[in-house]
Amino acid sequence: MFSLRQWHGNSNWQNWVGYVTAEPEQKLAPSSVAELQDIIKSARRNNKRVRVTGAAHSFSGCAKPEEIAISLHNMRGLISVDTEAKLATMHAGTYLYEIGKALKQHGLALENMGDVQAQTIAGAASTATHGTGLTLGSIANQVVAWEWVDGTGEVHTHQRGNPQTDDLGNALHASLGMLGVFTKLTLKVVDLYGLQERNEVLDFEEGLARFDDTAHAHRHLEWFLFPGTNKLQQKTLSGIEPKPMSSTQKLKDKFDSAITLNGAFYVLCELARMKPSLTQKVSQISASSIPNTKREGYSYEVFPTPRGVKFNESEYFIALSDFEACITEINDILLKDNKGSHFPIEVRTHKGETGMLSATQGEDCAVLSFHVYKGMDSEPLFDWLYEYMKKWQGRPHWGKVNKLSHVELQHLYPKLDQFLQIRHEYDPDNVFMNRWLEQKFLGHASS
Incomplete structure (x- = not known):
């Protein structure tokens, strides 16, 4: 979890995976709206730029603080x-x-x-x-x-x-x-509601044949497709009467986090990093090691999953109607070449939303997330993904790695120029921009 003491104690800043770094001139943690106003007014007068860094969990450069970093840690509750x-x-x-x-x-x-x-x-x-x-x-x-x-x-x-x-x-x-x-x-x-989580391993063809029925039968459906294996972990969450998670389950979650994620899976990831030729074998071992499990508790207890191993991530939204054709082709491609990643591809569904920058652009979507273990070269997978997703009009999650240009984003987000007009009304001097945002939204050359 985020530590304000560590944030202040380190002169530099980095995102969760450590790939986006900065050395801001100031790190400030206001305790009131008035204090925040003073910071922003001062930044504007002195031609400085401000970014709120949050918990630094974005994989993209959207939160990178180039001059003034702000934490809202003291404005909580x-x-x-x-x-x-x-x-x-x-x-x-x-x-x-x-x-x-x-x-x-x-x-x-x-x-x-x-x-x-x-x-x-x-x-x-x-x-x-x-x-x-x-x-x-x-x-x-x-x-x-x-x-x-x-x-x-x-x-x-x-x-x-x-x-x-x-x-x-x-x-x-x-x-x-x-x-x-x-x-x-x-x-x-x-x-207040409870959730029951179930996990099972399926062959790809079986999971795909059941996908639509399963998605409609449960409140939540999530896949983890292991590249190059034809195997997937299917996780479903169903609503139940609200009840606390048992102490036994909480203890098991801690054990799984410490032993399975920080232990066994970490060792497998390190093996793949040191010897990339073993990535497909590691993916096969991971797929075969997923147990059939059940968890229950309050929704906020069941939703979180421990993240014991760090990775880089890129994510795209596609039309839900294109999902079957797209995921079938992806599975076939990765059976032949896993693009250097053993991490499972995360598959989720998402209701359409009307936000100008919503990656759904008003249509129900399937969301595909691709991961590469920290320390391994993510470029082969992410470069291929950038080109491949053009076929499906894939739109990126703003907090994940995306390689799209300003011109490409204008095509994918028809109201982008309208958004920028509104943005300019509230930030006429670009106080809240950084170079990553300028490249994506204003078309400035990246540096």
Whole structure:
């Protein structure tokens, strides 16, 4: 988890995997909106640029602080709850792992989460971080009201309106912090619920034949397809009556994290790193080692999965109607050449959303995530992925590695220019930009 002491104690900054690094001139952690306003006004006067770094869990350069780094670690916690309307307002620096317990005290829960809980709610909303589920969207889609400080230091609030006409709401939906620094977010929440998780190993053909029925039969469906093996791990989550996770299961989770992820899988990853010719063999061993398991508990206890091994990641959204053809072709390609990665391909589903920068662009999607172990060359896989996904009009997750140019993004996001016009209204002096954002959104040459 994020440590403010370590953040302040180290002069440099790096993202979770350590591939994106910076040496910001200042690291600041405001404790109030007024203090944040002063920081931004000073940065504007002195022609300095500001990025909020959150928990640094993005794999892209979107959060890279080139001059002033801000942490919202001191601006956390639940502010208010409307149990009747099922609305929860929280400070933007609140970490996802803090939200579940806080909402539980009011008999409420987040509608959906991914399997990582280290991020701040502001970071997760800004990048449209998501879980899986045919009828479920991203963290960004759960936000119904925003408070933020813009590039001139002014405070704004906005409540989401009709998605067909609410241009500002659709720009804020997934803004990557380019309109300002979020200070408060109000989320639509749901009644407290439990989840039952089941895992099993399937042959690729069997899993694909059952995919549609399984996705409709469960609240959540997730795949982990092991490249070059024709095997996949299928994880389903089904809603159950709310109940706490047993102490035995919690102990088992800790054991699995320490022994399986930090132990056995780490050894296999290191073997593949030291001898890349063994990547397919390592993938086969990993696929054959997945046990059939069941877990139950409150939703916020079941969603997270321990991440004991670090990796680099690239992720694309494609039309759900294209999924069968696309994943079949990918599996066939990787059976012949696994592109130097033994990590499983993560497959999820996602409801369409109306945000201008939403990777869904309003259509239900399948989401494919590709991983490469830290220390191994990710370029062969990610270069191939960049070219291959053009066939399917694949759109990238903003927090993951993507190699698309500004011109390519304009084609994939028809309202990009409209978003940039709105962005300019709230940040006319580009206080919240960095070189990565300039290259992707303004078309400046990367450096």
